[in-house]
Amino acid sequence: MKLQFYYPRWGSENIDWEQFCQKVKQAGYDGVEAPVPESVKEQKIILDALKNYDLKLIGQYYQSFEKDFEEHKTNYAKELYILASAKPIKINAQTGKDYFSFEQNAELFAIANRITQETGITICHETHRNKALFAAHIAYDFLKKLPELKITADFSHWCNVAESLLEDQEEALDLACKQVGHLHSRVGHSQSAQVIDPRLPEFKNELEAHLKWWDAIVKDYKDTKEEALTITTEFGPAPYMVHLPHTNMPIASQWDINIHMLHMLKERYCE
Known part of the structure; x- marks a missing residue:
């Protein structure tokens, strides 16, 4: 089984694309996840910048802002x-709204499926707060009724929504881990979708919980899938990253944490 690792453009928007791609390539990534x-x-x-550094693209849709359906x-x-026009290897979509009905969100999933059939580009739907798949039990219902649905697994959001490490939602996690088309390797906890720093010993339990889910996803790919598993190390900047009051200085380095996650996951799954 092959793994591909992607770095998020989120948090590096102030760096020009040539410099950003050079930095990402030198760090050992296969590509970038970004809006287009x-x-x-x-x-x-x-x-052009991606091509110059032989980097792949995962397109990112996040603009689910409109209240009117x-x-x-x-x-x-x-x-x-628009994303498909850039010919990414896949699209990660923050699809829908938590307040849309099941039928409305299902209609959006159907639109994405139609676009996948037209373009050949797989669209994965992120398990993100405020979106259609905002909670484990909600996603479980969708995945049972729409078995063709592919998710971008970012279970850090589910931990935050449920104020837990989802100890009582094993069935939802088991099914979700089999429907993964893309993975965001961010560690969350009961009060936030991002721990301050996964290297800190006080977040050992949170890291181990997420690693257990990621292990299950990797095993499913090894056992049942032929394509590469794509992983974006998606620790983000403020407001996900805690900042010190008054100075607005981040309490840790987004880049260093994502590089740590890259090396940890490569060592765990590739060596």
């Missing part, structure tokens, strides 16, 4: 087509 602008000229800057649906399809 509508402008062809701006797209070209991104795609019809407007939301129209813009959802528009943004997915």
Whole structure:
């Protein structure tokens, strides 16, 4: 089984694309996860930089802002087509809203499935707060009724929503780990979708819980899937990263933590 590792553009937007891609490539990543602008000229800057450093792209949709469902649906399809135009290896979509009905969110999943069939680009739906798959029990219902659904597993959000390490939701986790199309390796806890630093001993239990879920995902890929498992080391900047009051200085380095996760997961699964 092959693993591919991606670095998030999120948190590095102030670095130009050439410099960013050089830094990511030198760190040992296979690609970048990023949104794609509508402008062809701006797209070209991104795609040229990725090509220059032999990096792959995972497109990222996050613009699920519209409250009105019809407007939301129209813009959802528009943004997915923009991402598909850049020919990423797959798309990670923060699909839907937690307050949309099951039927409305299912309609958005159907739109994504149609676009996948048209373009050949797999769209994975992130288990993200405020979105359709915002909680383990909600996602469980979707996955049982829509078995073709592929998720971007970011269980840190579910821990935060449930204020737990999901000890009483084993069935939902077991099913979710079999439906993974992409993985975000961020560690969350009961009060936040991101621990201050996964290297700290006080977050040992949280790290071990997430590693258990990631182990199950890797095992499922080894046992049943032929394609590579893509992983984005997605520890983020503020407000996910805690900042000190008054100075606005981050309490840890986003880059250092993500590099630590890259090396830890490579050692665990590739060696």
